[in-house]
Amino acid sequence: MLQNIRIVLVETSHTGNMGSVARAMKTMGLTNLWLVNPLVKPDSQAIALAAGASDVIGNAHIVDTLDEALAGCSLVVGTSARSRTLPWPMLDPRECGLKSVAEAANTPVALVFGRERVGLTNEELQKCHYHVAIAANPEYSSLNLAMAVQVIAYEVRMAWLATQENGEQVEHEETPYPLVDDLERFYGHLEQTLLATGFIRENHPGQVMNNCVVCLPVRARKARN
Template sequence: MLNKIRIVLVETSHTGNIGQAARAMLNMSLTELYLVNPKKRPDDHAEALASHADELVRGAKVVTSLHEALDGVDLIIGTSARTRRMDLPMLSAEEAAKSTLDVAKVGLEAAILFGRERTGLYNDELLMCHKHAYIPTNETYNSLNLAQAVQVFCYELYKQYQIEKNIKATPNVNHMRDKASSKELQSFYTHLESTLIDSGFLNPDKPGHVVDKLKRLYQRAQLESQEVNILRGFLSAVEHKLKG
C-alpha cells in the first residue's frame, strides 16, 4: 500500500535536499517521489546525497504544476510548521500517517506535500489540501530542514504500515472511491469565483478572503464527484438566469 502514497516536494532550491529526501523515503519503503518545478533538476549532487537511493532520484517524476502532481489523488495532506488563517483540520505527523494509510490500504491514492525550504507551502497550495499536518517540536525552536521533515513523516507512515499489516479488519472508507479529484475541485472553484463575480456578490477588484473561506469549507467537506457536478449545475443555472 505504500506505493499509493506520493511524497511531493514543491519548488526545492537545492538538489541535495532532493537526494536526502529520497534517502529518507527509501529507508521507509516509499518510492513515489514527485518534484514540482524544482529550481534545479536532480543532478550528481542529489544522487550522491541519496546514497543508495539514487535510482529513486533518477525515477522522480518532475512536473510543472502542483495540479499535475496531484492528478488522480484522493487525499491531499499539506505540511506546515505555522498556523494559517485557512483553518483546515490540523493533524500531527502520526495522525496524518493513519489517515493516509486508511486511504492507501483500499487502493486509493494519497499525497503529502512539502513546501519550499525557506517559505514552505503558499496559502493557495494549502487550500488545495484536505488536511494540514505538522511535526510536534520544541515551541521555541522548530528548525527542521526539508529532509528531516520528510524523514519524520515517512517514519510515521512506515510505522503505521507495520501496524496495518497485522490488522485484518478494514474500516469502511469505500465512500472515498467517488471523491472528487483535485482537478475537478479546482475547476469548480474557478467556476464558483466567476459566478460570484458575475452575480455582483464579489467585487473583482476587492474579492477579500471570501473565496478562500469557501474553498476551506469545501475542502473540509471532501466533496464527491457527483456533489461537485450538482454544485456546478447549480452555478450554471445561476449564470443562465443572469444572462436573461
C-alpha cells in the first residue's frame, strides 16, 4: 500500500533537500520519490544527507512536468503554506494521511510539495483534489521542505499502522475514482465544447473552468464519502 504513495517535489533547488526528504520518507516507510524538473540533479550532498536512504534517491523518478508525476493517480494532495484565493477543499495532515492510505489501497496517490521559496503555483494547486496545510506556530511558521514532508509522512504512517494493528481491511471501490490524466483529457474536451458553444470566452475561460468545473470531482468525492 505505501509503495502506491508518491512524494512529489516540484523544481527543488538544493540537492541537500532531496537527501533530507529521502531520509524523512524512509523513516516512515515511504520510498516512492518523484522529482519534477529539479533545478539541480541529485549529487553526493543528496546522498550524504539521505543518511542511509540513498536507495530512495537512486530510485527517484525524474520527470519534466507535474502532469507526468501525477499520471495514473486518482488522488492528488498539494501542500500550501499560504492563504490563497482558490476556493479549494482543505485537509489537515491527519486527514491527509487517512485519505491517502485509503486511496492507496486501490490506486496511486500523489502528495505534492512545492519549491523551497515560493511553494506551488496556483496553476499547480488547481491540479490537486485537496490542499493540505500544516498548523504551525503562527508567530514562526517556517518549515523547510524536509520538515513538511516529515509531518505529512508521519501522518501517512500512523494511518497505515492503524489499518495493520486493527486488522482493518480497506474497502476497494467498486467504481473507482477517475485517474488524473483521464480527468485532464476530459477537461480539455469540455473546454473546447464550451468554447465552441460560446458558453465561455476564448480569452477568459479560466474562472468557469477552474472555479466551477475542475472542482466537480472533489465535490463528487465528498458526496460519496
